[in-house]
Amino acid sequence: MTKTRILAVLCAVVVVAIIISQLSGSQETSDRHDDPPKEVVHVSKQVEKSCMSCHAVDQNGKLARIEYVRKSPEGWSQTIARMERIHGVQLSAAEREQLVADLSRERGLAPEEAEKVQYWLADKPSYAEPLPQNPNVQSSCITCHAAGRFEAQRRSEEEWKNLKDFHLVMFPSIYLNHRHMDWPAEAEAALEYLAQMYPLQTPEWDKWKGRENDLQGKWKVAGFQGTKGFYLGESQFKKTESGYKEQKQIQFLKSKASVQLEGEIKLYGGFMVRADYKAAGRELKGTYNVQGQGNVIEGDWSEKSDSGLAGEETYYKLQTEKPEIIHFEPRALKKGATNQVTLYGMNLGKLKASDLHLPTGVTAEEIDVVADEQAQLRLTAADSADIGSFAIGTDRAVVHKELVVYDKVDYIKIAPAYGVARMGGEGPMNKVSTQFVAYGMSKGKDGKQGTDDDLTLDAVDAEWSLAAYPEGANSQYLQYLGTLEQDGLYTPKAEGINPAREYTQENVGSATVVAKAAVDGKVFSAQAHLVSTVPDYNNIVH
């Protein structure tokens, strides 16, 4: 074959290939024309309507800034409030709510990410946040913020780094407040750390995004409120157009007082439950997360008029398959003694002592079933019993709390160890009370107080009092602080100057909280610190 012929054949092959490809291409094009063009929605229609005029689609096809950040509903609410306050965004209440829902769903947190900052999302009173390990974060962020605020966010590296300029432009006095350090340089280092720790893309979010729990149905409830103790109850969620309606009845075990609550429930990001309750003229807010397979909801509630009146609460989805113990008391067994333990839960009629995995040295007698939700169990802890905290559930019976075995009560402690109460009620801010609780404590296996193996036993009744701080100071000023009731509830006074006090000071001050309790025939005493201070006005601005 001559070169000319070879070239001719090659050209023919190329021409045929081009024709075929064009024909098939036009076929594809024709097919595409048959389908309606796929509409690209950036986060949601509401987000596009309210945000796109400033946050246009960027070169990556994403909404500038917005699609490089993930936040909790509370975090998005703060952001939207700032856009309204500073940048003139006009929103109706319904639009604002829709934005929070859409952003929490599309640019929210995964359950594992939210769980770590539940205390911040719930605004848990007098909560001692663990100090972030990074020294640059400590010096440049923690001086103003709770770590929960930024640990409840996920951002691209660039978005974390944008925070430096944001702070310097928005709050230029920041370098004056931090003049003991080089804030811009340390903030840069802190943001590099946060970008590594809290990246935009995480396996948890990839796994969770798009999923949603269904809360409908009946639930058992167990909760604890400091100063009032444990309570149990039942709840039912019914779906509505905007979320759920909840009916809840609870009863405190100690006082037998009952409370009926009606709640408007929103479910954000498929698992973050936010409740607005009404209960006999009181209003409460609930901040919960659905856990695991969707059969447990855990979280916190507080009174809207006093966020210091608060409790921890867990819901357990009602089931009929096997015994499930949601609460028992006493929770702590003393070695060498027999205890009558009351079990609370569901399907307890089916429970056998052998269904429980009791620790070595602890034996159970037969169970006395009071009702399907309550049973009595005599447990004896031998002198030789292991001490510690033990999970006692098995595949035949679910037990949600651990059983503690101890040898003796060695001391008592007060929680919170550092209480912060805030005056309020006269202006725009409400009071924040502090609920102090005294717990029996055992030194644990090592016999040393204050180590990790110390065992927290049940709450104990105590006599409560306030003492001057620091020790030896004139206690006259205590008259200007609030009141500490005999159930451990400290209630601050209203804010504003007090003409009766020197320098017309407000009714602020620090004090030592003292609890005295008789346990097992011995009298113990413990101290905690109380700061009764001014309202947290910052929270109504930011």
Place this chain on the structure above:
Amino acid sequence: MIKKALIGTYLIVAICFFLSFGEGHPVSGANSGYMERVFVSGYGEVTVVDPAKPEVVASIKVNGPVRDLSFTKDGKKALALANGRTSLYVIDTLGNKVIDEIKLTGRTDNGLLDRRVWGSAISPDGSKAYAFVTQGEKRTNIFKVLPSKILEIDLGTKEVVRSVEAPYGIHVLQWKPDDSNTVFVWGYDLYTLDVKEMKLSLLHGIKHPQKPEDGIGNYLLIWPRSHTGFNSFPLVKSYPDGRVTEGLLWFNLKTEELKTLEFDKDPVGMFSAAVDRNQQYGYVVLNHLYKVDMKTGKVLKDSHPPHGSTYAIDLSADETKLYLAGGGNEFIVANTELQVEKIITLPTDGWDLQVVKIDKQQ
């Protein structure tokens, strides 16, 4: 003998006459060459007090809390920083009125230019203002920080004429007396601004001293002083061995000599300080009110302001009285033994006070 007695009497009379018109004499006399006024930076106003009576003689309205006050050499014009640190108000101190407002915010090619002023000073002749600003660009959906600068503003045209980059931390600009070319720039450290060259130079390291073992100074100058010839303020020092002390820094505005002392008491937190021109006594205030021996640092008297925290203190023009204000809505006159003599109520809470001698001559 008679002649000697006459000469002696004449000399005594002459000395008395001279003293009566000197700077050390109380200024309420009609023959003094200046009128003493105290300008209190209030909320929404500059409050003018005649301290001799004492009484409020004028309220000069501005927007927001007043953060800075500076005066021309003759005291007839003032510059007030207010309006969220975004506006400079030029004030006629004889007429007690605002005669101009300079807004320093503006636009860039990319968005809004956000400028906040953290220290300002009017030139001795009243023709220019100098302002340290932090700057940011507010773009459509993002903030970008721009370099902080000292701006030179022509008060006639209200235009920024020149500028020089300046480090974070600056909080007070202060003219060197009888030197129209030098501005002291108080930041973490002390700089001078050569106005002719618009050049900033380090004069004294305070946060960054040459020898850290001399103590690292930490202060935020909000209450500058000048009329006794010294700027003075409380200074917290920390040492490499962990010690933290509280004392005074005073700076001779003419010789540029900077000195510090440490109180013989544990730190309590103080805001402002005044030093007499003989450098004999210092007076310091916040929750405590100290009279301090300037040679030893010994706190000679430890008192308290009458009604709680008080931010600002200065000596009267003749240095016979102490004036206190700020932190509340009071103007307090005390003697130099810290005994309160008079208290008047001001229209608003205050921040600082500035004692000014206004030249009576037209």
